Amino acid sequence: MKIGNRLFDAEHRTYVMGILNVTPDSFSDGGRYMTEDQALYRVQEMIEEGADLLDIGGESARPGYEKISDDEEISRVIPVLEKIKERFDIPVSIDTYKPEVARTAIQAGADMINDIWGLKYDEEMADVIGAAQIPCCLMHNRAEAVYYNYMKDLLNDLRESITIAHRHGIRKEQIILDPGVGFGKTYGQNLEVVHKLERLKDLGFPVLLGTSRKSVIGLTLDVPASERLEGTLATTVLAVTKGCAFVRVHDVQANKRAILMTESILAEQRMGGETWTESK
Numbered sequence: 193m194k195i196g197n198r199l200f201d202a203e204h205r206t207y208v209m210g211i212l213n214v215t216p217d218s219f220s221d222g223g224r225y226m227t228e229d230q231a232l233y234r235v236q237e238m239i240e241e242g243a244d245l246l247d248i249g250g251e252s253a254r255p256g257y258e259k260i261s262d263d264e265e266i267s268r269v270i271p272v273l274e275k276i277k278e279r280f281d282i283p284v285s286i287d288t289y290k291p292e293v294a295r296t297a298i299q300a301g302a303d304m305i306n307d308i309w310g311l312k313y314d315e316e317m318a319d320v321i322g323a324a325q326i327p328c329c330l331m332h333n334r335a336e337a338v339y340y341n342y343m344k345d346l347l348n349d350l351r352e353s354i355t356i357a358h359r360h361g362i363r364k365e366q367i368i369l370d371p372g373v374g375f376g377k378t379y380g381q382n383l384e385v386v387h388k389l390e391r392l393k394d395l396g397f398p399v400l401l402g403t404s405r406k407s408v409i410g411l412t413l414d415v416p417a418s419e420r421l422e423g424t425l426a427t428t429v430l431a432v433t434k435g436c437a438f439v440r441v442h443d444v445q446a447n448k449r450a451i452l453m454t455e456s457i458l459a460e461q462r463m464g465g466e467t468w469t470e471s472k
Contacts, residue, residue: 193365193398195245195327196283196303202368202398202437206428206451209285209440210235210243211404214268215252231272232279239282242448247306247440248273249287253375262292269293270300277301285329291316298324308375309333310353315360322361329368329400330357334376342381343391346371350395368438369397374406382408386427389434398437403427405442425450433458 193202200207214231235246250268251260269286276284277300285304286297291314294305303326310330311318321328330353332346339345350369357367369392371385386408392399403409409423410416421443428439428447432454441447 193327193368195285197281198245198283200244200398200437206432206436206455207244207438208242208444208448208451209400209438210238210241210246210444211249211440211442212238212246212272213249213252214272215250228272228275232275235276235280235282238444239280241445243282243444245283245285245304245438246276247285247287248276250293251288253287253308262290265290265293266296270296273297273300273302289313289317291320294320298326302326304328306370307331308372310350310372311356311360312353315356318356318360318362321357321366325361325363325366327366327368328357328362329370330354331370331375331402332372337376337378337381339381342384343388346385347391347395350392354395354397364397367397368400369395370400370402370440373401373403373408379408379411382406383412386430389431389436393435399431399435400438400440401427401431401436402440404440404447421446429454 193200212231212234238246248269250265265288273284283303285306286294286302287306288294289307289309294317305321305326306329307317308331310332330350332350354367371389371392373382373386377385386403389399389401404424405417405420409420413423424441424443425446428441428450431439432451439447
């Protein structure tokens with residue numbers, strides 16, 4: 193698929209989406225990249241570490257987050273987006289569920305929209321994306337973690353998002369799906385959907401996994417957000433083996449290396465490999 197000026201082999205590769213939160217209250221890195229200089233320095237770092245595309249967020253989506261106005265989100269995101277597009281040659285996604293923010297970002301050069309409500313918060317978002325003819329990531333989300341048949345319901349929810357997208361002119365090759373780890377799910381349900389990522393692949397779209405430093409890792413390992421790298425890497429390796437096209441992460445270099453190592457092992461396996469004997 194094409195995002196911005198780059199082609200991504202979403203069928204055979206796993207790419208790194210680097211996270212840039214220009215927010216004061218994100219759960220992991222809130223307040224670290226609020227100035228343009230801080231944000232641009234981090235962008236340079238992520239590119240050097242191997243990021244394939246970036247995702248800029250102007251409103252925290254952590255549990256209990258405080259919703260901000262469209263104008264406030266725009267004032268945080270757009271100046272940074274414009275500077276990135278001026279200085280760097282990398283596709284940029286905007287993490288927003290608000291149509292006006294998305295419209296303004298697209299006018300400023302955004303290459304993709306990452307919607308945590310999968311077009312269901314405000315269906316005007318689908319009009320904005322469809323009119324611009326750019327890619328979008330549609331994430332699974334629910335207001336409450338109440339399901340009759342969890343995986344079946346989750347897949348049906350994503351099918352509804354896909355239907356909305358198609359109804360508003362968003363083409364199949366412009367859609368990425370995200371299982372929404374940490375959103376509208378219990379601890380056990382978060383683990384289950386990561387374990388069953390191939391079920392999302394069955395829908396016929398590239399899959400993005402976003403688990404970086406999230407609470408499911410913290411609860412499993414009993415560690416704070418600053419100590420969740422190893423847990424994140426485990427999910428990234430699993431994402432590669434399950435055929436995910438993208439992982440959305442804070443720690444770009446470590447995840448990039450984990451992906452390259454895993455892809456090399458899988459490629460060797462597909463080619464038949466060789467028989468090695470360990471020297472004693």
